[in-house]
Amino acid sequence: MKVFNLGNTVTKNEFSKKLNLKFPLVVAPMAGGPTSPELVIASSEAGVLGSIGAAYYNRNEIEEFISKVRLQTQKPVAINLFIPHEEPQISESLISRAIKATEKFRQQLNLPQPSLLPPYEENFDEQFDTVLKLKPKVFSFVFGLLKPEYVQAARKEGILLIGTATTLEEALALQESKVDAITLQGFEAGGHRGIFNSTAADSEVSLLNLIDQCRDKIKIPLIAAGGLMNSNDIKAVLSRGAHAVQLGTAFLACKEAATSAPYRKALLATPDRRTKTTRVFSGRFARGIENLFMQEMEKHSDAILPFPAQNKFTRDIRGASLKNGLSGYLSLWAGTGQGELWTGSAGELIQRLFLT
Ligand SMILES: Cc1cc2nc3c(=O)[nH]c(=O)nc-3n(C[C@H](O)[C@H](O)[C@H](O)COP(=O)(O)O)c2cc1C
Incomplete structure (x- = not known):
């Protein structure tokens, strides 16, 4: 059996090297509550990429959030936004x-x-202007493609771009748009599905199938997301061809997460959510x-x-x-991943995921 020592494989990992990460992990952006400055700081300080789920924040709120983060860490962080769509007529x-x-x-x-x-929704152009001004190491996004002029503007500021795909077609379009890495979001994932077309049916591709479909056709780093809860899950997707992983649900009950009390209670009430x-x-x-x-x-x-x-x-x-x-x-x-959630610190959880 192929033994994976994640502590060593990461040094060879293109994605981690680009971002100077100790472990090939992105702690998911979680807009609407769970993302807190403390969670982002703890994640980035532990050697992984902390993400700010900023989709529901206006310009000032994004600035305020990142200034709290920057007081405590100079390590790379990502700011994440939702690609806007035409306003629906109702x-x-x-x-x-x-x-x-x-x-x-x-x-x-x-x-x-x-x-x-x-x-x-919030004004995306204003949000994106703020991202350009704040120059995080990474700008990640979901629900579509970033306009070419925005891709260029981010590149000019030295910001790496990560898009999100739920199908091979979306991943190919992102690759064509010149992003630096792609989060492959399997059907198992908690939170919003990243489907580009908000009114389309969900193609419901599982994470392993999505990796199989993209492995040879996508030449940029692939970040696997959806239902990953422990080190075995991580090893499975890395050995399948992913370069890094993105976990959301596993971090929801960490002490630094701003997950509300009733939400936490529901998450912890039943391990078989x-x-x-x-x-x-x-x-x-x-x-x-x-x-x-x-x-x-x-x-x-x-x-x-x-x-x-x-x-x-x-x-x-x-x-x-x-x-x-x-x-x-x-x-x-919450994603489909089962089991008790970790209620200690995010740093301890990261150690458990990669060093046990
Ligand atoms: C509470 C919550 C909020 C989320 N918010 C965002 C978000 O703002 N932006 C985004 O790109 N993904 C968001 N996601 C999806 C994650 O990026 C990721 O795809 C998902 O958490 C992976 O599945 P898992 O939860 O089973 O680990 C969210 C997920 C959760 C659980």
């Missing part, structure tokens, strides 16, 4: 259906009737632990707004759920 009748389908949740949570106006992909929270497929909101809203598929409008539309419900310590209406993003 009919009055769809909004009425969405309001009706969510009425009982708002009543239960004492929330007023919602109003929904564009814009539905039952997850599903759903569009009910944001309008885009994402994988999380099945809860009341998911079960109820899945019955109203004709009342789900397109991404990112649904995300804005359900934000008050998630906010009130959090305030009341309830996990039933929260998006409990």
Whole structure:
């Protein structure tokens, strides 16, 4: 049997060398709560790439976050954003259906009737300008391709680019667009699916199949993501042809993660977490632990707004759920990986993943 000593293989690893990493690991960007400056600092200080999930932050929030990080570490970090899409046009009748389908949740949570106006997401151009100004070592992104002029601008500032693919076709398009590495996101992954077309069906390619499909056709480093929880999982994908791994769920219960209390409780309650992909929270497929909101809203598929409008539309419900310590209406993003989650420090988890 081929024995993998990850501690040694990394010195030969192109991706790690480019970023001067001790271990070929990216701690996933986790927008919407779990990403904290402390998690990013602990990850990068432990010799892996910490990522700032900045998609829901405006210019000032991104600057504030990174200044906290830079007080504690000078090691490489990534800033991660969502590639924007054309603003969806939403009919009055769809909004009425969405309001009706969510009425009982708002009543239960004492929330007023919602109003929904564009814009539905942060201004990407402003976010990207801020990234250029802050010059992180890496800019990573999901949901599509970065415009050629933005690729050039990042390159000019010496920022490495990592795109996200869920299929071979998306990986080929990213390679063509001249990114430096690609995160291959298998169907097992927690959080939003990186599918370029937000309204398309999910092709549901598993991580191992995706690596097999991309291994020979993609010439740049491949970062495997989805359901990876322990050192055996990591060894399996590295020996299959990935150059590095990206883990999200495994870090969600670490002490530095800003995962909310009810979310943490749901993650830790059952090691055999039952997850599903759903569009009910944001309008885009994402994988999380099945809860009341998911079960109820899945019955109203004709009342789900397109991404990112649904995300804005359900934000008050998630906010009130959090305030009341309830996990039933929260998006409990998690991958298919099973087992107890590590509740110690991120640094200890990284040691366990690579040195045991
Ligand atoms: C809570 C959570 C939030 C996430 N947010 C983002 C994000 O903002 N940007 C991104 O590119 N990926 C995001 N992801 C997906 C991860 O990058 C990665 O694909 C996934 O965590 C890998 O699967 P795993 O959770 O089973 O390790 C998120 C994942 C989780 C669990």
